[in-house]
Amino acid sequence: MKVNYIFLLLALVAEIIGTIGGFGSSVFFVPLGNFYFDFYSVLGMTAIFHLSSNISKIFLFKKGLDKKLLLYIGAPSVVFVIIGGFLSKVVNSDALEIVLGIFLVVFSLLFLIKSEIIILPNKKNSLIGGALSGFSAGLLGTGGAIRGLTMAAFNLEKSAFIATSAFIDFLIDFSRTFVYYSNGYIGKLELTYLPFLFAIGLVGTYLGKKVLKYIPQDKFRKLSLIFILMIGLATISTLAIDHWF
Template identity: 75%
Template sequence: MTNINYVFLLLALIAEIIGTIGGFGSSVFFVPIGNFYFDFYSVLGLTAIFHLSSNLSKIVLFKKGLNKKLLIYIGIPSVIFVIIGGLASKLLNTYFLEIFLGLFLVSLSLLFLIKSKITFSANKKNAFIGGSLSGFSAGLLGTGGAIRGLTMAAFNLEKSVFIATSACIDFMIDFSRTFVYYNNGYIHKHDLKYIPFLLGIGWLGSFLGKKILVYIPQNKFRRLSLYFILFIGLVTLIQLGVRKIT
């Protein structure tokens, strides 16, 4: 097939593997990567469709770990606010919001890494706040998994519970925002050639990520997730700085 960027597809696979290991989905890597190859709104459309396959595969692979209470307390506000964020994406200047997202991820991940004993109580209020912020960010910026990852990492969940619950919530978010993005005109005909590749990458990356995850001890899993989120925040800020200069 002509005009396919295979380097982008390879990076998408790596993003999916790391996103599976980290437990917060590949969009936190996929969106910054995609912004180097496509316009911002095309990335939003591709991310939503890519994640439907990605998260469905994680649900199948990690289904025994699902936490139904967190699915309700985080998932419902996530779906509501992803719709609001998706609608707002046509109205707001996303550049400054991306700066805020990068600063937020860096500061929060550093806080949890330095003060490793800090945890949130597993209550409805904290779950609602985290779900609302992650959903709104996912709709507005294309990625909210890192915010949800911070919320769920604070609950100190066992890794299979973390991944299964996060993937199920993410699937609900992606299913909802796909309709919003389509209505906004973000899903472009010339980008559809990547969809079959991305759907396959979603399953392959999740499978490989699960295999690698077996070799990561539970006591290192939380810190690994936080290091991933710190890296994501720094890459986001660097990318924005480069974009501003050029």
């Protein structure tokens, strides 16, 4: 089976940007992957890809793991990623891609226009944020943006933020991998890319950590949001063109 190396290069870029921007690579990887593979294959690849990248983040940013947030955000995330993963099988893939595109556009515009938006750092919002991010991850393949917004309220030190987010993400990906496999999303094609995506997850996280030292996170966050907006618009436009023409 022929491997698409352009897709792998984009996956590496997505991992580096996701590490630096704090949104996670899936917010870039899922819509980019949709240009090369069907939506369900991308979901399967995302779970595999994230397992390796999150193991890397846990190792590289292991200091300062916040165990309280791990419980409050991680527990509902795991429950709802399983629910979202099973629901993804019964919802039309085109509809899911449209929802994904709209989600990316609304999310990016919201934070570009209202950058001062915050969520109060309390247990209730942690549980709600965890549930929404897990459900989104299971259904659409990406939920890091919602989780990142929830965690930002607690004003964690940068390494602690990445380590805690990565550990929660690892639990999410570990859970949804079994759901996606039972749904038939992980087959020969997805397993062909497994060693490549595993290596990219490791290398991309390492490079992202190196770059993070030289780029102010607030400036890169804005660039990341603009990139997310462009990807969201491209996703919606591509679906519209395929539908009408």
